[in-house]
Every structure is written in C-alpha cells, then in structure tokens.
Amino acid sequence: MQQITAAIQKNPAIRLVDFARNFGHQLAITAGLRYAHGTAVVVMDADLQDPPTVIPQMIDKWKHGYQVVYGKRAHRDGETWFKLASAKAFYRLLKKMTSIDIPVDTGDFRLMDRSVVDVLLQMNETDPFVRGMVSWVGFKQTSVEYERQERKAGTSKYPLSKMIKLALDGLTSFSLIPLKLAGWAGGFLWGISWLQLLGALVLGKLGSISFIIFALLNFSGLILGGLALLGLYVGRIFTASRQRPLYVVADTKGFKQNQQLHTYSQQQASL
Structure with a gap:
C-alpha cells in the first residue's frame, strides 16, 4: 500500500482503490472496472504471473477490431499437478454444462473495449463470475497465448475453498443443469421401477417384495421429478432476479441516430 501511494506521488496516472475489507477477487475486478475510464481496460493480477x-x-489485436482479447495459458509454471488437473477439468466441465462459449485454459487476464465494460457494469451481480460474464455479452473476441510464470514472491491467497466457491459460482451463474439432475435421476428411477416390475412378471417372480421395490423406485422417481420441475421454476426466478440485459447490440446501421451500443434490460421492459 505504501509503495503504491508513493508511486502515485510520482505518477498521477496511477490510481488505487482500497477496500475496507477483503470482498473477494471477482468483486475486486468489478470495482476496478467501475473506476476505470479508458477506451480499453486490461484486467490482470498483481502477482505478475500473467506477464x-x-x-x-x-492492444494490437484490439486495434485490429477485436473488443475482447483474453490471455490463453499455453503453459503454467510452478503449479502443482492437482491445481493443473482440477483447473483443466473445471474449464472443460463448465464449457460442457453452459450454453455460452467460455474459452478453456483462460483466467481473468484480458483486454476489454469500453463498449464491453459498459455492458458489464449493467450486470450488477452479487456473486459475479467475470470470465463467464464477458463470454455472455458476446462481441468480437480472440485470444493471445502466453506462458504463465511462476510466482516470484509471496504465497497464493486463493486456497482450495475459494477455488471451489469460484467453480460453483460459475456453474450456478450460467447453467441450470444442476437443477435438472434431479429430473434425470427421477426419470431413471421411474424407468427402472417399471423394468423391474416387467422383469418380475416375465420371470414369474411377482410377489410382495417385487411390489415393494417397484413402489419405492417409482415413488422416488416421481418425487425427484417433482423436485426437478420445481427447480426449473426456481431457476427461471433466479435468472430473472439477476436483471441481465435481455440482449446486447454492438452496433446499428441505417438509422437516423446511429447508436454504437444499446442494451435492453428486463427492468426497462417493465417500464
């Protein structure tokens, strides 16, 4: 803190936003985006693992028309095998379970055009997953590959518990598949119950035990199916409560007033 304060005295272009307490990595990025006023904004960690x-x-890619340029890790130095394996599995699982194209092997190190940042600032989410939000808004995106360096000093402030929370935030923010799991399990149990009853009839072993097993599987499947149906309604309520823009327009042409960016939110739709 003292070093940054001293640097500000020498270079007034440097800015510092000091939280009253630790509000977390993703909210720190959100705060940084709100205080940044440049035509392009670069997000990177202060440990310099992202060079x-x-x-x-x-910047060169941005000048060629790309509005989001994210860093893609070709290699990660100094990481444990568990960190590498879990990160690889998480990114690929998230890509499979969401309806948006979240690039694999990337973090929050990226450059974003002002038009992208302005849309992100409208997404006032309490548990933001920034890299997912950037993919959700769209725009023209590309990557730059680099080797992530080993930490030169200090220790990571991102333990396993925080990584698990980030993973859950990513899944629950952009996928309703966890809510659908109960329905799939319920359908499986319901189908097995009828197959079991049919098998008992064919083999001539229909009895009280067969009926008990059938009843347990059948009603368990129906209960799970009901929970899944309720979960779908809860998921719709959750999605609506986030107040994300209904759509994002990057540009318009042929209008009298040519708007470079316009978003239409659910809140505006209700007015």
Whole structure:
C-alpha cells in the first residue's frame, strides 16, 4: 500500500482503490472496472504471473477490431499437478454444462473495449463470475497465448475453498443443469421401477417384495421429478432476479441516430 501511494506521488496516472475489507477477487475486478475510464481496460493480477509483456499483443489485436482479447495459458509454471488437473477439468466441465462459449485454459487476464465494460457494469451481480460474464455479452473476441510464470514472491491467497466457491459460482451463474439432475435421476428411477416390475412378471417372480421395490423406485422417481420441475421454476426466478440485459447490440446501421451500443434490460421492459 505504501509503495503504491508513493508511486502515485510520482505518477498521477496511477490510481488505487482500497477496500475496507477483503470482498473477494471477482468483486475486486468489478470495482476496478467501475473506476476505470479508458477506451480499453486490461484486467490482470498483481502477482505478475500473467506477464505485462503480453499487453502490447492484446492492444494490437484490439486495434485490429477485436473488443475482447483474453490471455490463453499455453503453459503454467510452478503449479502443482492437482491445481493443473482440477483447473483443466473445471474449464472443460463448465464449457460442457453452459450454453455460452467460455474459452478453456483462460483466467481473468484480458483486454476489454469500453463498449464491453459498459455492458458489464449493467450486470450488477452479487456473486459475479467475470470470465463467464464477458463470454455472455458476446462481441468480437480472440485470444493471445502466453506462458504463465511462476510466482516470484509471496504465497497464493486463493486456497482450495475459494477455488471451489469460484467453480460453483460459475456453474450456478450460467447453467441450470444442476437443477435438472434431479429430473434425470427421477426419470431413471421411474424407468427402472417399471423394468423391474416387467422383469418380475416375465420371470414369474411377482410377489410382495417385487411390489415393494417397484413402489419405492417409482415413488422416488416421481418425487425427484417433482423436485426437478420445481427447480426449473426456481431457476427461471433466479435468472430473472439477476436483471441481465435481455440482449446486447454492438452496433446499428441505417438509422437516423446511429447508436454504437444499446442494451435492453428486463427492468426497462417493465417500464
């Protein structure tokens, strides 16, 4: 903190936003985006594992018309096998379970055009998953590959518990598949119950035990199916409560007043 304060005295272009307490990594990014006023914004961690030397490559891509340029990790130095395996599995699972194209092997290190940042600032989410939000808004996106360096000093402030929370935030923010799991399990049990009853009839072993097993599986399947149906309604309520824009327009042409960016939110729709 003192070093940054001293640097501000020498270079007034430097800015510092000091939280009253630790509100978490994703909210720190959100706060940084709200205080940034440039035509392009670069998000990166302060530990310098993401090398600043990649930024000029991002700027070059941005100048060629890309509105989001994210860093893609070709190699990660100094990471444990568990961290590498769990990160690889998480990114691919998230890509499979969501309806948006979240690039694999990427973090929050990226350059974003002002038009993208302005849309992100409208998504006032309490548990943001920024890399998912950036993919959700769309725009023209590309990547720059780099080697993530080993931490030179200090220790990571991102333990396993925080990584699990980030993973759950990503899944629950952009996928309703966890709510549908109960329905799939219920349908499976319901189908098994009828197959079991049919098998008992064919083999001539229909008895009280067969009926008890059938009843348990059948009613368990129906209960899980009912929970899944309720979960779908809860999922719709959850999605609506986030107040995300209904759509994002990158540009318009042929109108008298050519709007470069316009979003239409659920809140505006109710007015």
